[in-house]
Amino acid sequence: MTYASLYQKYRPGTFDEVIGQEHVTRTLRNAVENDQVFHAYLFSGPRGTGKTSTARILARALNCEEGPTSSPCGKCRPCIEIAAGSFPDVFEIDAATHSKVEEAREFLAGVPTGLTAGARRKLYIIDEVHMLSTHAFNALLKTLEEPPAHVVFVLATTEPHKVPPTVAGRCQSLEFRLVSPQKLAEHYIEICEKEGVKAEAAAIEMIARQAGGSVRDGLSLLDQTITAISEEITVEAVLALTARSESETVAAVVDAVAAGDPARCFKLIGDLVDEGRDIRHFVAELNRYFRAMLVTVLAPSAPGLVQLDESAKARVAAQADLLGESAILRGIDLCGGVMTEAASGGDVRFAVETALVRMARPATDPSPAALLQRIESLEKLVSTGGAPPSPSSERVSETPDGKGSADVEAHTPAPNPASADPVVPSAAGSDENAGERVEAGQPPVASAVSGEVPDFDYLLRMWPEFLQALRDKRKQRLHALLAEGRPIALEGNDLIIGFGSKHQYHADSLTNSRDQFDQLLAEVYSAPLRIQSRIVESVDTSEPEAATPEDVPAAPASARVRAADTSNPAADASAEAPDSSGETPISPTDTSEVGVVDLVREAFAAEVVEEYRSE
Ligand SMILES: [Zn+2]
Known part of the structure; x- marks a missing residue:
């Protein structure tokens, strides 16, 4: 038995079954009932809204043995064959893969010929018609100028503005909408x-x-x-499957914006495109995320305004604190601009990337909103006395190979230096070691563990690398599973991942996917490790930045400004690495003199013209 996807199985077979396009189906139904079917239709609208399904239903309505009828029976030979794509007088072509003039000619060659037995109308369905070459459009136009009476064209497109007006002008245009x-x-x-x-x-x-x-x-x-x-x-199952990876990307982009890191923004958007995800959807999600941050800032105690789980809420709050109100408002504005651009058929990727650069680098944006953002971040810095030491300052540095290791650290639960877990050394010394190793970008394999099982402490320190490896290999699902747990012990070769009792699903799924994890563990740690899940009473999966926002409110902000100043992230990372968990780039005592000057210079891209010294 072959498996039919739900999409195939529940593809609408009648006009009534088409979801959310009543305005279109009403028009077509009336046309069939009144025998006023046009020779050519242009179906435009976003993907997945039913354009080709509706075209097939029109073909059924016209060719059903009971018809022509607005309610095709679905049981006769033409109805069945049309649904299966084997009816001899219904032709479907995807212009995205057949755009050449020869192919279009070949496709259209049969237009003038008569009907096969049992057919009433011949239908030509051209999907993604905007992809046709100019020559192919000309060939199509010729046919559309003098269409034989028994032929109906349905041209479907997600980008109607790319269809030549001469062609569009010969069609009845029907617009499909996104479904609520x-x-x-x-x-x-x-x-x-x-x-x-x-x-x-x-x-x-x-x-x-x-x-x-x-x-x-x-x-x-x-x-x-x-x-x-x-x-x-369950909600948990859906979350584990997708929402997390989607919102994870959105949150990572916000991290990159906050860190003033356009390069990382480009990388994340590039990944989205590679994965074939819908950028429009991403922008809508990003906009929603900014809204959540805004609500967190303006109405932190209002319940129910932000619908997120607790850990996501904590992260949103930390990021909102980092960005500040005017940066968030600017983000919403810029997202709005991108969505307008997208709606008018512009290049969405380009628009998103430009908007993200503007968000990440307010200093390059002359708009008043950007200026306000710079003033706000400056005020924040001065009021908190520069940049106190904080583990969070790591989040802006990059490894030379361009992986945001610190970014992973910032929101992975496992190696939380602030937690009270006895096996995690909280002293700066060992953190520094971990920082150095990670920052230096050495593969963990290199450090004397070949073939042998390293100690738990080492595994814990290298955990972010492992999570990054999952992401690099696009193992979002595996990453999502681990995000709810943390390594709690090493027993022989078994690395035990602890999960809270409400994450039974994650623990079970982890066990079911063990083979994949074990292979990756071997790659990352060069050791024959096996992963095991265990339900424990409490698992601290709190995020480092969420745990201490009150303690160190200014650190991330100062880190952001410093990062924005960096023209060469790689060089900067290596230069700053030892500072990241120990000394601060700008010490509080400097703030009164050098610090403030630096801050002004960085925030406004200003030059020192003349210097006055008090005293
Ligand atoms: Zn039928």
Whole structure:
């Protein structure tokens, strides 16, 4: 038996079954009923909203043995063959892969010929029509100018502005819209019922939100979730599967912005593109994240305004504190600009990258909002007396190979130097060692552990490297599993990862994916380690930056300014590495003299014109 995806299985077969496009289906239904079907339609709208499905339904409506009818039976030969893509008079082509003029000609060659037996109308469905070459468009235009009476064209596109007006002008244009999360949720709940799968309402709502208006994207997520769970679709299962990696990227981008690190922003956006994720959706999520930060700053005690789990909330609060109100507002503005750009069909990736550089480098942006942001961060620095020592200052440094090791450290639970765990040395000395090793970018393999199992202390210090390795290899799911636990002991070759009792799911999944972990452990530590999960009474997965925001409010901000000043991150990292956990780049005593001058210079890209000394 072959497995049919939910998307294939629940693909709409009638106009009634198309979700959230009533304005389109009404028009088409009337056209069929009144025998006023156009010769050419242009279906435009975001991906996954039902354009090609609707085109097939139109083909069914016109060719159903019971028809022409607005409610095709779904049981006759034409209905079945059209759904299967084998009906001889319905032609589908994806212009994204067949854009050349020869291919278009070949595709259109049969237009003038008659119908096969049992067919009433011949349909040509061209998906992603905007991808056709100019010559191919010309060939298409010729056909559209004098279409045979029995032929209907459906041109589908996600980018209607790229369709030549001469072509678009010969079509009836129908616009598909993003589907609301509510409608998607209703649809998915229905599917779960039909599939006999139990699901928490909140989990389905989460899937519906993640879908970003695309029926198909949400179904694909639902599919994955059903595969991953044993009994019921829970919020936790959905989170573990996707939300974490998505929001993890958003949070990492905010970290990079706060650290004044455009290079890392580019890298993260590049990864998104490589993974084939929807940048528009990402921007919407980023915007939502900025909103969450704003709410945290302006209404910290208002319950329910920010819907995040506790650890995510703590992180948002720490980042909000780091950025400050005006930077957050600017972020929202810039995201809004990108979304407008996206809606008008601009280059979204370019727009996002430009916006992120502006956020990360307010000094390069002459706008009043950027100026305000610089003033605010300067005020914050001066009011807190420069940059007190803090482990958080590590977060801005980069390893020479461009991996943000410190970034990982900042939000990985395991090697939390601030925790009271006796096996983690909290003294600066050993932290410094870890810092040096990580900062120097040496692969941990190099340090005398070949083949032998290193001690637990070492494993713990190198844990961020291991988590980074997971991310580098795009093992988001594995990373998400580990994010809820922490290494608690080494027993022989078994590295024990502790999970709190509410993370039973993570512990079980970890056990099920052991082979993959063990292989990576061997690669990172060059030792024959095995991973084991264990449920323990309490696991401290608090994040370092979240644990101490009150203690060291200014450290991250000063780190940000310093990072913004850095033209060569690699050189800077090696130069600053020993400072990162020990001495501070700008000591509090300096603030009154050199410190402030530096700060002003850095915040405003200012030059010292003349110097006056008091006394
Ligand atoms: Zn039929």
